[in-house]
Amino acid sequence: MAVFTPVTDADARALLQHYNLGELVSLRGISAGIENTNYFLTTTTGEYVLTLFEVLTFEQLPFYIELMHHLAEKGIPVPSPQTLKNGQRLTRMHDKPCAIVTRLDGSYVPEPNLKHCALAAQTLAQTHLAAQDYPLTQPNLRSLPWWEQTIPAILPFLNAEQHQLITTVLTEQQAFFASELYAQLPSGPAHCDLFRDNVLFAGTAEQPVMGGFIDFYFAGCDTWIFDIAVSVNDWCIERDTGTFLLEPLRAWLGAYHAIRPFTEAEKQAWPLVLQAAALRFWVSRLYDFYLPRPAQTLKPHDPTHFERVLQARRQPQISLDELIG
Numbered sequence: 001m002a003v004f005t006p007v008t009d010a011d012a013r014a015l016l017q018h019y020n021l022g023e024l025v026s027l028r029g030i031s032a033g034i035e036n037t038n039y040f041l042t043t044t045t046g047e048y049v050l051t052l053f054e055v056l057t058f059e060q061l062p063f064y065i066e067l068m069h070h071l072a073e074k075g076i077p078v079p080s081p082q083t084l085k086n087g088q089r090l091t092r093m094h095d096k097p098c099a100i101v102t103r104l105d106g107s108y109v110p111e112p113n114l115k116h117c118a119l120a121a122q123t124l125a126q127t128h129l130a131a132q133d134y135p136l137t138q139p140n141l142r143s144l145p146w147w148e149q150t151i152p153a154i155l156p157f158l159n160a161e162q163h164q165l166i167t168t169v170l171t172e173q174q175a176f177f178a179s180e181l182y183a184q185l186p187s188g189p190a191h192c193d194l195f196r197d198n199v200l201f202a203g204t205a206e207q208p209v210m211g212g213f214i215d216f217y218f219a220g221c222d223t224w225i226f227d228i229a230v231s232v233n234d235w236c237i238e239r240d241t242g243t244f245l246l247e248p249l250r251a252w253l254g255a256y257h258a259i260r261p262f263t264e265a266e267k268q269a270w271p272l273v274l275q276a277a278a279l280r281f282w283v284s285r286l287y288d289f290y291l292p293r294p295a296q297t298l299k300p301h302d303p304t305h306f307e308r309v310l311q312a313r314r315q316p317q318i319s320l321d322e323l324i325g
């Protein structure tokens with residue numbers, strides 16, 4: 001149950017005094033999620049999600065909250081943070097930062113079909129374009145500097161083969177990040193965690209409708225192609241082996257490319273970016289598994305899954321040109 005900080009009806013009523021969102025109708029804890037306290041909040045004006053941030057601080061949150069606001073204002077389907085009477089979109093409850101955002105329609109689709117893949121990809125391309133003029137900047141906090149800092153802490157838990165793999169890939173990525181090719185990659189605010197469980201769909205399997213993207217709390221400025229690689233590494237794979245499923249992969253990349261065409265640099269960088277995206281989650285899962293923080297101990301994700309994904313991405317890859325052709 002992802003309610004680390006209980007919220008009572010009386011707490012919600014007191015909070016709603018500071019918004020123009022009407023009166024409390026109901027409040028229900030959300031069981032999914034491992035990072036924040038989330039409640040579905042229904043008021044006389046609509047349905048919302050109340051989040052109490054358990055890890056992120058008041059100072060770290062504006063980048064994420066204002067990014068969602070910026071995107072929502074441009075019609076991108078993301079939770080829209082609600083504005084308090086004082087003009088802010090962040091407040092406090094039980095000494096935790098908290099926000100109320102709109103509840104999106106739809107639910108998580110564990111086994112997406114080609115239409116789901118194409119819709120997610122189109123929405124990601126639109127998100128990248130819509131975020132181009134977002135004025136705040138914050139790097140992806142789970143990028144190279146974090147890998148460099150975290151890998152030494154997890155090395156003692158790895159066997160010789162894993163040790164060799166992780167240190168080799170880190171060295172290759174350090175060279176890649178320092179390269180001219182890397183500097184040419186288009187970048188901007190990116191979701192950086194667009195797994196299947198962070199996309200909601202309404203409609204039917206035959207005619208899915210995009211509900212929207214949730215969980216922007218790993219977002220940051222990064223290369224757009226990294227955001228795509230993170231996504232396809234989760235959406236377009238055979239779950240047991242981590243190898244790509246070609247039909248979903250073509251659907252994803254083709255739909256993205258139709259809205260925001262890939263550059264030559266992105267095509268060249270593709271195999272290394274796929275590995276970067278796999279490494280990012282192998283490292284975070286190893287870290288959460290061996291060195292968990294209290295708020296993250298409920299459901300440690302399996303680190304070996306991303307070890308397999310990384311190994312699969314180190315095999316020769318089909319070129320981006322071929323995949324979108």
Ligand SMILES: Nc1ncnc2c1ncn2[C@@H]1O[C@H](COP(=O)(O)OP(=O)(O)OP(=O)(O)O)[C@@H](O)[C@H]1O
Nearest residue numbers: 030032033034035036038049079102103104214215
């Ligand atoms: N704006 C929203 N609209 C509809 N449903 C939402 C919304 N925000 C969250 N949810 C629901 O709440 C669940 C938990 O939210 P979320 O995934 O953001 O949890 P978390 O603990 O913050 O993050 P994590 O995924 O890192 O554990 C989601 O799976 C989704 O079902």
Ligand SMILES: N[C@@H](CCO)C(=O)O
Nearest residue numbers: 193195281284285301
């Ligand atoms: N998507 C991440 C969890 C953080 O949201 C993972 O699967 O490791």
